[in-house]
Amino acid sequence: MTMGVDGVLARIQQLRSELGIASAPSTGPAAVTGDGSFAQALAGASGAGAAPARSASGGVTGPDVVAAAKKYLGVPYVFGGTDPSRGLDCSGLVQRAYADLGVHLPRLADQQATVGQPVASLADAQPGDILAFGSPVHHVGIYLGNNKMIAAPKPGDHVKIEKVYETPTHIRRIVNGLADAAAHAIGTPRPAALQSSAALAGVPYANLFVQAGSKYGVSPKLLAAVAKVESGYNPRAVSGAGAQGLMQLMPGTARGLGVTDAFDPAQAIDGGARLLARNLREFHSLPLAIAAYNAGGGAVHRYGGIPPFAETQAYVPKVQRALAELGG
Structure with missing residues (x-):
């Protein structure tokens, strides 16, 4: 056509x-x-x-x-x-x-x-x-x-x-949140106040978090917080369940997000940002979006909230604490 x-x-x-x-x-x-x-x-x-x-x-x-x-x-x-x-x-x-x-x-x-x-x-x-x-x-x-x-x-x-x-x-x-991310992604100079608001100085792969956050409308700080909890910023991490890379994506999930190499930081962060953006649109709640990242959206719907899994119950506050430490 x-x-x-x-x-x-x-x-x-x-x-x-x-x-x-x-x-x-x-x-x-x-x-x-x-x-x-x-x-x-x-x-x-x-x-x-x-x-x-x-x-x-x-x-x-x-x-x-x-x-x-x-x-x-x-x-x-x-x-x-x-x-x-x-x-x-x-x-x-x-x-x-x-x-x-x-x-x-x-x-x-x-x-x-x-x-x-x-x-x-x-x-x-x-x-x-x-x-x-x-x-x-x-x-x-x-x-x-x-x-x-x-x-x-x-x-x-x-x-x-x-x-x-x-x-x-x-x-x-937006101009104190997503705007500085977008400006950084396209190489526009940012005021000192906006640079400090990103609170990603010294965070590994900060530029990738900013770029993916701008692309999908997700806070770069949230992406960095998830990566810290998931892998400690280790792009080669592999969990006992088989989740891979910086954002700990399961192979099937990675494929669905268009990620061909979960060990590549740029692809992993892009995939994680896409998944978090989808969760935020679906649940209209930061805690539920974080829970869905860990346990899956189906589990969040099934239980009508954060699933009663010990791992997920501990995971959500961990990410929230990491986000707070980054000024999010």
């Missing part, structure tokens, strides 16, 4: 996102009025407008995120939309604004509500933070400050600035 032009462009965009390369939004012959100009948004995205201000050291800041999102004011809401020339939905807007700054986020709202670092309350929120609503999460927006956010609200509406109409169920700070 041949792939049309739109399909080719979509595939290029997907590959660029997977590699952590920011791509300019697609353009098209459209203009939408409202809280902003669709045509102006496209012009800015293609380079005709001014680039958002960056910090002196080149790191992504909250105001950068706000400026990137404001380029899409007036773009119509389209369910499932990721192309601003045709329309965006709420998570499509959030993903696009961050992607324009070189930060790759997961596609869906409930996934975006798990990345980065948690913020305790709206009073603690800063511009650029992701606000998520509902349980399960059904809507996201980008906080602007002063109890306002930019979002793509609903069908028949468009990207606009509005009041934060209810208390968010999740608030996530």
Whole structure:
């Protein structure tokens, strides 16, 4: 089956996102009025407008995120939309604004509500933070400050600035969490504050944890904590049950994750990050995601929580302690 032009462009965009390369939004012959100009948004995205201000050291800041999102004011809401020339939905807007700054986020709202670092309350929120609503999460927006956010609200509406109409169920700070990981992965200099927030100085394979964390939307600190508990950062480790490598993947699990050599640190960490990202999406809980890494997702579902296995019961707090030691 041949792939049309739109399909080719979509595939290029997907590959660029997977590699952590920011791509300019697609353009098209459209203009939408409202809280902003669709045509102006496209012009800015293609380079005709001014680039958002960056910090002196080149790191992504909250105001950068706000400026990137404001380029899409007036773009119509389209369910499932990721192309601003045709329309965006709420998570499509959030993903696009961050992607324009070189930060790759997961596609869906409930996934975006798990990345980065948690913020305790709206009073603690800063511009650029992701606000998520509902349980399960059904809507996201980008906080602007002063109890306002930019979002793509609903069908028949468009990207606009509005009041934060209810208390968010999740608030996530990306520029102090995932953003520094993505910046490191593509070689962008990071501010000293962001470097220290990663808390991976002196950790073996730190760059691989950062790269895989950015790719799959998982905290690099969590990946490092799992590796510490699983293997003590030993890429040649083999368990009595046959789990292999830095992330202690069983051969069958490794194959399912696309890992051909579990003793290769880069492949092992990539596979472990993919598995943890899947667990976090499935269970919406860090302890349950960790438990599923050890005992399998089926066991977590079967027991409705952390399985009553001595190994798993001890494993979850071990990983949580290791994560806390890394500042996670």
